[in-house]
Amino acid sequence: AQTVTQSQPEMSVQEAETVTLSCTYDTSESDYYLFWYKQPPSRQMILVIRQEAYKQQNATENRFSVNFQKAAKSFSLKISDSQLGDAAMYFCALTYSGAGSYQLTFGKGTKLSVIP
Amino acid sequence: GAVVSQHPSRVICKSGTSVKIECRSLDFQATTMFWYRQFPKQSLMLMATSNEGSKATYEQGVEKDKFLINHASLTLSTLTVTSAHPEDSSFYICSANSNDMYTDTQYFGPGTRLTVL
Numbered sequence: 001a002q003t004v005t006q007s008q009p010e011m012s013v014q015e016a017e018t019v020t021l022s023c024t025y026d027t028s029e030s031d032y033y034l035f036w037y038k039q040p041p042s043r044q045m046i047l048v049i050r051q052e053a054y055k056q057q058n059a060t061e062n063r064f065s066v067n068f069q070k071a072a073k074s075f076s077l078k079i080s081d082s083q084l085g086d087a088a089m090y091f092c093a094l095t096y097s098g099a100g101s102y103q104l105t106f107g108k109g110t111k112l113s114v115i116p
Numbered sequence: 117g118a119v120v121s122q123h124p125s126r127v128i129c130k131s132g133t134s135v136k137i138e139c140r141s142l143d144f145q146a147t148t149m150f151w152y153r154q155f156p157k158q159s160l161m162l163m164a165t166s167n168e169g170s171k172a173t174y175e176q177g178v179e180k181d182k183f184l185i186n187h188a189s190l191t192l193s194t195l196t197v198t199s200a201h202p203e204d205s206s207f208y209i210c211s212a213n214s215n216d217m218y219t220d221t222q223y224f225g226p227g228t229r230l231t232v233l
Contacts, residue, residue: 033220043154043207045224091159095220101148101167102213102220106159 002027004094006107013082014115020067021077021110023092030054032096034068035104036077040088048090051075079112087114119143120212122225129200130233137195137228139210146212149193150222151185154207166193190215200232 003026013019025034036048051059051068058066063080079086092107119142129135139149148167152160164180166172166187174180182204184196193212197204207229211222 033218035221037224042226043209044226045160045209045211047221047223050218050221095222097220101150101165102222103150103162103165104160104222108159 002094002105004092004105004107006092006110008110010111012113012115015082015084017082018078018080019082021090023075023107025073025075025094027094027096029096032094034075035093037091037093038088039091082114084114084116087112117143118214118217118223120210120223120225122210122228124228125226126229128231128233131201132199134196134198135200135230137208139193139225141191141212144214144216145190147190147215148213149187150211151195152209154209160209197230202232205230205232
């Protein structure tokens with residue numbers, strides 16, 4: 001079974017500062033994929049970043065980057081130059097190629113507040 | 117790219133009636149679509165996985181006769197909540213995997229808030 005753990009239920013960051021959200025996971029699969037999704041108050045789930053486990057290079061999307069530590073099974077999200085629009089729930093998720101059409105296993109989420 | 121729509125965004129119905137929610141992939145074909153339920157301040161709970169042209173696979177504890185799923189085409193899946201009761205009130209979200217882009221990545225619809233009176 002796969003598990004995804006987000007140990008920080010809530011985080012806050014000052015506008016323009018940097019914040020890191022933690023995620024650890026457990027899987028016995030070798031071919032898997034990791035994601036961060038953002039859910040703002042509108043509740044639309046938005047893909048923030050995707051990481052292929054076989055790639056050592058950390059994924060980056062503009063102000064969002066990950067620190068993927070495969071041996072430690074850690075997948076943290078760093079948000080640089082935080083903006084008010086970054087305030088949302090952030091979910092870490094995992095899937096793998098044998099997961100029945102790529103079903104996702106989600107963490108419980110981290111609520112990020114951005115302080116003006 | 118990878119836009120998923122849901123209709124309606126909000127629905128209020130009386131207890132005992134049925135409600136249909138549509139999920140469409142607008143700019144891609146989706147072999148697989150997923151239906152989730154989300155309770156306030158909680159993560160997403162997978163209800164079922166549907167593949168075009170075949171029966172949906174329901175998660176344990178989800179009543180297949182209550183939550184009917186039809187995936188008639190590569191761009192449309194529907195969830196029908198039959199004989200709805202107040203305890204079915206929730207936020208329902210669909211997602212789809214693209215045939216064209218990363219097949220491992222789910223793209224989500226905006227969700228449907230169902231209120232059963």
